[in-house]
Amino acid sequence: xxxxxxxxxxxxxxxxxxxxxxxxxxxxxxxxxxxxxxxxxxxxxxxxxxxxxxxxxxxxxxxxxxxxxxxxxxxxxxxxxxxxxxxxxxxxxxxxxxxxxxxxxxxxxxxxxxxxxxxxxxxxxxxxxxxxxxxxxxxxxxxxxxxxxxxxxxxxxxxxxxxxxxxxxxxxxxxxxxxxxxxxxxxxxxxxxxxxxxxxxxxxxxxxxxxxxxxxxxxxxxxxxxxxxxxxxxxxxxxxxxxxxxxxxxxxxxxxxxxxxxxxxxxxxxxxxxxxxxxxxxxxxxxxxxxxxxxxxxxxxxxxxxxxxxxxxxxxxxxxxxxxxxxxxxxxxxxxxxxxxxxxxxxxxxxxxxxxxxxxxxxxxxxxxxxxxxxxxxxxxxxxxxxxxxxxxxxxxxxxxxxxxxxxxxxxxxxxxxxxxxxxxxxxxxxxxxxxxxxxxxxxxxxxxxxxxxxxxxxxxxxxxxxxxxxxxxxxxxxxxxx
DNA sequence: ATGATACCATAGGCTTCGGA
DNA sequence: TCCGAAGCCTATGGTATCAT
Numbered sequence: 001x002x003x004x005x006x007x008x009x010x011x012x013x014x015x016x017x018x019x020x021x022x023x024x025x026x027x028x029x030x031x032x033x034x035x036x037x038x039x040x041x042x043x044x045x046x047x048x049x050x051x052x053x054x055x056x057x058x059x060x061x062x063x064x065x066x067x068x069x070x071x072x073x074x075x076x077x078x079x080x081x082x083x084x085x086x087x088x089x090x091x092x093x094x095x096x097x098x099x100x101x102x103x104x105x106x107x108x109x110x111x112x113x114x115x116x117x118x119x120x121x122x123x124x125x126x127x128x129x130x131x132x133x134x135x136x137x138x139x140x141x142x143x144x145x146x147x148x149x150x151x152x153x154x155x156x157x158x159x160x161x162x163x164x165x166x167x168x169x170x171x172x173x174x175x176x177x178x179x180x181x182x183x184x185x186x187x188x189x190x191x192x193x194x195x196x197x198x199x200x201x202x203x204x205x206x207x208x209x210x211x212x213x214x215x216x217x218x219x220x221x222x223x224x225x226x227x228x229x230x231x232x233x234x235x236x237x238x239x240x241x242x243x244x245x246x247x248x249x250x251x252x253x254x255x256x257x258x259x260x261x262x263x264x265x266x267x268x269x270x271x272x273x274x275x276x277x278x279x280x281x282x283x284x285x286x287x288x289x290x291x292x293x294x295x296x297x298x299x300x301x302x303x304x305x306x307x308x309x310x311x312x313x314x315x316x317x318x319x320x321x322x323x324x325x326x327x328x329x330x331x332x333x334x335x336x337x338x339x340x341x342x343x344x345x346x347x348x349x350x351x352x353x354x355x356x357x358x359x360x361x362x363x364x365x366x367x368x369x370x371x372x373x374x375x376x377x378x379x380x381x382x383x384x385x386x387x388x389x390x391x392x393x394x395x396x397x398x399x400x401x402x403x404x405x406x407x408x409x410x411x412x413x414x415x416x417x418x419x420x421x422x423x424x425x426x427x428x429x430x431x432x433x434x435x436x437x438x439x440x441x442x443x444x445x446x447x448x449x450x451x452x453x454x455x456x457x458x459x460x461x462x463x464x465x466x467x468x469x470x471x472x473x474x475x476x477x478x479x480x481x482x483x
Numbered sequence: 484a485t486g487a488t489a490c491c492a493t494a495g496g497c498t499t500c501g502g503a
Numbered sequence: 504t505c506c507g508a509a510g511c512c513t514a515t516g517g518t519a520t521c522a523t
Contacts, residue, residue, distance in 0.1 A: 037484070112484065148485080290523050294484070304485045306523055360487065361522040391521080397489090411521060433523040 002186055004092040007126050010185035011119075021189050036438035041112050044294050045095060048110040048144050050158040052096060055079035062086065065093065073136070087134040089186055094127050096144070104139040105131070108164070112294045114303065116143035116165035125171050125178035141171045148303045152296040161295065161303070266402040269482045272393060275400070276479075279388060282352040283475075285314040285323075287467040288365055289436040289460070298335040300372050308365050309336045309440050312464040313347055314472055319479075323472060327461055333444035337369050341376045348383065355471055357412045359389035390471055393478060401478060412470055420473040428466060429459035436463055 010017040019026055049055055056077050058068050065084030072080055078099040085092055096108040109124050111117075124141040131138050147163040290306035291297075301307060313326040326347040330336030348354070356362045363384045370377040393401050394410040405418045413432070417424055425431045430439060442448055443456050 040484080114485075146484095288523085292485075292523070306485080308523095358521050364487080364522090409520075437523055 001086075001091050002089055002182065002189060004123065004126050004130075006189070007182060007185050008123060010188060011122055011181060014185075014188050017185060017188050018191060022192075031435075032438045033432075033434040036441075040294055044112045044146070045110050047156060047158050047295065048108075048162060049081055049096065051144070051162060052079045052081075052098065055081045055096065057081045058083045060084070061093075062091065085130045085134045085136070087130055090126075090130050090133070090182070092127050092130040094131070097131075100139055104137040106140040106142060107131070107138055108142045108144050111143055111145045114146045114148040116145055116167050118170065121167060121171045121174045122178050122181065124167065125175050126182065128171060128175070129178060129182065140166055140168045142166050142168075146294050146303045150296075151302050152299055154299065156295060263404045264402075265404075266399065267481055268400045271398075271400045272478065272482050275393060276482075279353045279355075280351065280386075281319070282315050282317040282349055284348055284352055284354045284386075285316070285468040285471045285475075286348070286354050286356050286362065287312050287464055287471075288362055289433060289440070289464050290365060291437050291440045297333070300335075305368065306365060307335070307337060308340055308369070310436070310460065310464050311340065311344065312461075312468040313344070314468045315347075315349070315352075316472070325465065325468075327465060329443075329457060329461060329464075330440075331444060331457070333441065337373060341369065341373055341379070345376070345379055350382075352386065353388045354383055354386045355388050355390050355475070357389070357467070357471060358391050359387045363387055390474065401481075412467065415474065416470045419477045420470065423466065423470050423473050425463075425466060428463050430463040436460055 006017055006020070009020060016027075056072060056079065058065060058072060058080055060068050061084060063086060065082075066086045069080065069083040069085065072083070080097040081095070083094050083097045085094075094107050095110045098106045098108060100106060107124060107127050109120065109127070111120065120143055124143070128138045128141055143165045144162050145165065147161060150157075150161050288308040289310040290308050292304045292306040294303050296303055296305060298307070309330040311328050314323045315326070316323050328340050328343050330340065354362075366380040366384050370380040391410050391412075392398055394406065394415050396402065396406070396408040396410060403418055406414055413425070430436050439456055439460055443453055443460065448456070
């Protein structure tokens, strides 16, 4: 049986589909970030249903769902939520099915994205094929997506939060391709033995594909796979922890004809000194954690707007002084920016540089908050004028501070372990901004036990503090290197 | 999932120039 | 005078990099 999810997995990476059917235990665990995204998707689905007050919910999955769907259609229901269809090898659920004046139906697929992306034609095409094979005629296929111009005032208004795009033409145009893809996907799920190289190289994932890595955890003879593999997958193999033997790594590299670049460090002392001349003490090392959702949680916010709920601030008054640390963390699920700004205004001095990693992010949040809290607009503008972006020292094209280990990248999570391995995130419960973000609603929920909240708060504070410690450590290291 | 920005490949429109 | 090749500029679409 091939479900719509199976088909989408296949389109991204055939190996993913195969693993999900035969070796699901090898798939990566759901991260809290992913869980939050699923939860958000469910909320979006629920809100979209409010666009159709007449709709009825179809209960059950698979055969039961299909039986209930048929029952609802026969009894004359005109709007169905979550109808299921099973036909031959295929199984799928639609979001919202709406009957027309004749005997045809329109498919409405709810997406949390802010536009009708072109890859949705395969998703919706799969649904159309399923329903039509089962004798349910489909006229239009629509995408109901988030309208990111919407600004919340009071209760969420679904008819303003959502926009609908008719993608029938595009869907139909790609229908033959969709049919072909379904045939291929069905072939994949019939492979009983270990998949061949062909399957791995069918991967369409533009980024590093984690599913090959997962697969490698489950087989012994990795070296036999190496010939003719895509370069992105070679790197994936090299990152596997099970490849701790240098000899195996070298074999893989040799087989692929891949030469690791030689290690090097390049420091343009003059250029960095010139940049650092712009700095004024006291130095304020600063970092926000933010929360954003497809459904804006508070008034004045638009979908996906990132709202700061936490910061860490480390102040260094002079080159040799000890840092003073300040922090803020909102403990209730209310718009936190007023209290955040009130505290920040007291803690951040009127003089001195504000050092951040990737200035666009922090300055962008400051601009948004200035619009929402006009009383703080001058203050925020002043802070933005004093921002210094530490990332630009490491930006590859700037050629100021380059190490081969950076691989031409310059995120904090890449630079830090090379320059200050002692400040690793490894021992922290929260390891990235995404986790911090998804922790905030948990921290502020009535349903979370007090004890758990305390632990969570500690973890969140430790993470955000570490981001600023990292900048302090990196700054010290660079200052030593250019002395 | 967003968004700003950077970068790259490609397409199209336009001019220029040499050969016939 | 005409035509196509070559060169150049701009627009566009796609992908990647940062942050959460």
